[in-house]
Amino acid sequence: xxxxxxxxxxxxxxxxxxxxxxxxxxxxxxxxxxxxxxxxxxxxxxxxxxxxxxxxxxxxxxxxxxxxxxxxxxxxxxxxxxxxxxxxx
Amino acid sequence: xxxxxxxxxxxxxxxxxxxxxxxxxxxxxxxxxxxxxxxxxxxxxxxxxxxxxxxxxxxxxxxxxxxxxxxxxxxxxxxxxxxxxxxxxxxxxxxxxxxxxxxxxxxxxxxxxxxxxxxxxxxxxxxxxxxxxxxxxxxxxxxxxxxxxxxxxxxxxxxxxxxxxxxxxxxxxxxxxxxxxxxxxxxxxxxxxxxxxxxxxxxxxxxxxxxxxxxxxxxxxxxxxxxxxxxxxxxxxxxxxxxxxxxxxxxxxxxxxxxxxxxxxxxxxxxxxxxxxxxxxxxxxxxxxxxxxxxxxxxxxxxxxxxxxxxxxxxxxxxxxxxxxxxxxxxxxxxxxxxxxxxxxxxxxxxxxxxxxxxxxxxxxxxxxxxxxxxxxxxxxxxxxxxxxxxxxxxxxxxxxxxxxxxxxxxxxxxxxxxxxxxxxxxxxxxxxxxxxxxxxxxxxxxxxxxxxxxxxxxxxx
Numbered sequence: 001x002x003x004x005x006x007x008x009x010x011x012x013x014x015x016x017x018x019x020x021x022x023x024x025x026x027x028x029x030x031x032x033x034x035x036x037x038x039x040x041x042x043x044x045x046x047x048x049x050x051x052x053x054x055x056x057x058x059x060x061x062x063x064x065x066x067x068x069x070x071x072x073x074x075x076x077x078x079x080x081x082x083x084x085x086x087x088x089x
Numbered sequence: 090x091x092x093x094x095x096x097x098x099x100x101x102x103x104x105x106x107x108x109x110x111x112x113x114x115x116x117x118x119x120x121x122x123x124x125x126x127x128x129x130x131x132x133x134x135x136x137x138x139x140x141x142x143x144x145x146x147x148x149x150x151x152x153x154x155x156x157x158x159x160x161x162x163x164x165x166x167x168x169x170x171x172x173x174x175x176x177x178x179x180x181x182x183x184x185x186x187x188x189x190x191x192x193x194x195x196x197x198x199x200x201x202x203x204x205x206x207x208x209x210x211x212x213x214x215x216x217x218x219x220x221x222x223x224x225x226x227x228x229x230x231x232x233x234x235x236x237x238x239x240x241x242x243x244x245x246x247x248x249x250x251x252x253x254x255x256x257x258x259x260x261x262x263x264x265x266x267x268x269x270x271x272x273x274x275x276x277x278x279x280x281x282x283x284x285x286x287x288x289x290x291x292x293x294x295x296x297x298x299x300x301x302x303x304x305x306x307x308x309x310x311x312x313x314x315x316x317x318x319x320x321x322x323x324x325x326x327x328x329x330x331x332x333x334x335x336x337x338x339x340x341x342x343x344x345x346x347x348x349x350x351x352x353x354x355x356x357x358x359x360x361x362x363x364x365x366x367x368x369x370x371x372x373x374x375x376x377x378x379x380x381x382x383x384x385x386x387x388x389x390x391x392x393x394x395x396x397x398x399x400x401x402x403x404x405x406x407x408x409x410x411x412x413x414x415x416x417x418x419x420x421x422x423x424x425x426x427x428x429x430x431x432x433x434x435x436x437x438x439x440x441x442x443x444x445x446x447x448x449x450x451x452x453x454x455x456x457x458x459x460x461x462x463x464x465x466x467x468x469x470x471x472x473x474x475x476x477x478x479x480x481x482x483x484x485x486x487x488x489x490x491x492x493x494x495x496x497x498x499x500x501x502x503x504x505x506x507x508x509x510x511x512x513x514x515x516x517x518x519x520x521x522x523x524x525x526x527x528x529x530x531x532x533x534x535x536x537x538x539x540x541x542x543x544x545x546x547x548x549x550x551x
Contacts, residue, residue: 003512008427025514026425034514037162061517062160069154076151080144087140 004038029054138542145538146531149498153527156506157520165510168503169349171333171340179339183239190242193217194297196471201290205474210460212286213467216477218293219283220460221468224453227326231446235327237320243297244313244320247304257311262357267364269318271402274368278375279398279551321361328352328439329446329500345500348439349507356431360410362438362445367409369448370537371402377543384549394550412532413438416525424513424522436512437526440504444530447497448537451490455482494534501530 004021014024016031020039025031035043036051043051159165176182201214209215230237238244276282282289304312313320327333328347333340335350353359374380375398388394417434424433463477505526509519 006512007429007432009429010427014427024427026427030425030514030518037514058516065517065520066158069157073151073154076147076154080147083140083143084136088136 033058138539141542142535142538145494146535148495149502149531149534150527152499152502153523156502159506160516160520162510162516165507168343169346169507171335171342171346173335173338173340176339186236186239187242187245190240191245194242194293197293198290198297200471201286201293204286204471206286207474208476209284209286210463210477210479211467211473211475213471214286214290214293215283216460216464216467218289220457220464224457224460225464227323227449228453228457230323231326231329231442231449234330234332235323237323237327238313241313241320243300243304243317244309247301247309247312250301250305252304252308253306254308255306257307257315261315262355263315263321263361264357265316266318266321267357267361269316270322270361270364270368271406273318274371275398275402278372278548322365325352325362325365325439325442326446326449329443345440345443345504348443348500348504349511350439351436353435353438356434359413359434359438362441363410363413364406366441366445366448366533367406368402369445369452370409370533370540371405372452373537373540373543374405375401375548376545377540378546379543381546381549388550397550409533412529413441416529419525420522423524424509424518426513426518426522428512433512433522436508437505437523440501440508440526441530441533443500443504444497444533447494447500450493450497451541454489454493455486458482494537498530498534502527 004018004023006023008024010024014026016025016028017023018025018031018034018039020035020042023034025034032047032050032054035047036055197214197217200212200217204212204214206212226237226240276292280288280292282292300312300317303316306312307316328350329345330347331341331344333342333347335347353362380401384394384397387397392400414430414434417437418430420433420437421428421430459479459482461480463479466475466477505523506519509522510516513519513522
């Protein structure tokens with residue numbers, strides 16, 4: 001889960017680098033999440049707290065994403081319903 | 090952990106994905122003819138092609154949207170667990186399969202040369218190779234598990250021979266097998282292999298000579314793991330199967346669970362996966378009227394007909410591969426990640442195998458069932474000329490074909506989803522990383538559906 005052994009490349013310095021495994025990240029927030037997912041047993045209490053807060057923020061973002069996905073599904077469904085009605089009707 | 094309730098939600102999500110897809114399949118009988126064989130099914134299409142293609146593409150997109158509802162890491166990971174099992178008598182079974190394989194090869198060669206030549210369907214070499222092996226056995230590799238390492242007669246034979254022990258050049262990687270796969274498909278398309286038992290037996294003999302020579306020079310394990318295209322096809326199909334071998338132990342898992350493992354090793358192997366997907370499409374593409382028109386145009390402009398097929402095979406493969414590479418490059422950006430594009434290409438490639446397996450079911454299950462009485466009749470009386478009966482499939486059989494295509498996509502999307510969760514720390518990031526791959530999958534689906542909904546004509550210039 002959130003691998004520690006992946007080949008990476010980047011121009012210039014990465015925005016954040018994991019102190020435990022050296023994996024670079026494009027945003028500090030990804031590093032915070034990565035610590036909690038990949039280094040569960042090793043991290044400090046502050047790092048864990050930061051991870052939990054970031055997870056909650058992510059839950060919020062996921063909820064918004066799900067709403068959009070649901071809207072897209074509904075649009076697809078009714079779009080096709082009407083399309084079929086017009087084309088085959 | 091609040092994952093108890095979330096897990097229930099996720100189970101519900103999975104159930105609703107399945108239900109929605111079933112609904113799509115049942116309420117769109119037109120699409121059902123997509124993967125089916127035969128002119129009758131195509132003739133009954135009453136919905137314009139563009140709508141069939143649009144529906145197919147939308148079904149893939151909708152399954153991705155539904156899969157994106159499953160965001161509990163523990164749940165996503167649990168779908169991809171493999172449980173080790175011990176089977177008593179595994180070694181004896183493998184030995185027995187080896188004997189069956191060698192006997193089968195000898196049988197195909199003997200009957201191909203000495204058996205009845207007309208009609209070809211009364212020759213057991215033809216029915217064993219096409220219906221028994223390329224349709225039936227190939228289906229077993231992804232529906233059950235890959236038994237080819239045990240059954241492979243060339244492997245069994247060359248294990249017994251002395252070997253030169255030359256080292257395989259690792260820079261070549263899977264490329265010889267990519268070339269081999271394309272060459273085999275070219276041969277299948279341009280030559281009447283299914284109509285001339287002697288030609289088929291000659292081809293099998295030629296393949297045997299090359300394979301035995303290769304395995305003696307490089308040793309069976311290097312040869313069959315790297316260079317041999319057939320072993321690679323079955324090994325990759327086997328990654329889709331519910332039964333597999335991990336570190337020498339038999340494991341059971343959900344279908345497609347093996348696709349999140351690191352099964353594809355480098356760009357060469359990515360190319361092989363894409364080639365496997367491309368050849369299932371190419372097989373049907375050459376029987377479309379559009380291909381005939383294109384071929385006429387090129388030959389009219391002075392292209393020698395001999396190079397027409399190899400050129401199209403190579404060009405189409407390059408195009409499919411370019412689409413996939415573009416998707417991998419793009420995924421690096423949509424996921425905002427430093428993980429190399431090559432790594433992304435490698436890790437997401439196995440999910441395409443489920444799609445290839447789905448198309449294989451759609452193309453070959455009906456073929457296998459149709460020819461199964463002929464297979465039994467010819468194998469039991471290999472030297473007599475018969476006119477074996479064939480099974481005429483009912484109209485609704487098209488639904489089974491479509492279930493194959495859709496099932497392949499569901500498995501592929503679930504595998505890509507789990508792979509993304511394995512790679513990235515952010516859950517939304519994992520979902521975003523899949524966008525380009527889903528677009529590529531929609532492209533492959535639309536192309537394949539377009540091919541199978543065209544009327545079938547004889548391929549020109551062969």
